[in-house]
Amino acid sequence: MDYFIVLVTTVAGLYFHGWLYLRMRRWMDRDLALSMAGKDDDKRAYMLQRLELARAQKIKRKALAAWLEREAANYRA
Numbered sequence: 186m187d188y189f190i191v192l193v194t195t196v197a198g199l200y201f202h203g204w205l206y207l208r209m210r211r212w213m214d215r216d217l218a219l220s221m222a223g224k225d226d227d228k229r230a231y232m233l234q235r236l237e238l239a240r241a242q243k244i245k246r247k248a249l250a251a252w253l254e255r256e257a258a259n260y261r262a
Contacts, residue, residue, distance in 0.1 A: 214246075218232040236253070
């Protein structure tokens, strides 16, 4: 019975840490996109749309900052 408790708590802990890691990555990506938009609300919405497009296109994390910078430069008010 002790092994079962240890196994369940270990699996639950690993799952939680994985979930938290992925959630933090998404927050960091969102903050990156919003930081490129500045205070302009329309540009902020545009950059969040671009971020969703990047996720849909499966842009690698290393290339995401450069990709978002190009998209921010292409923004037309």
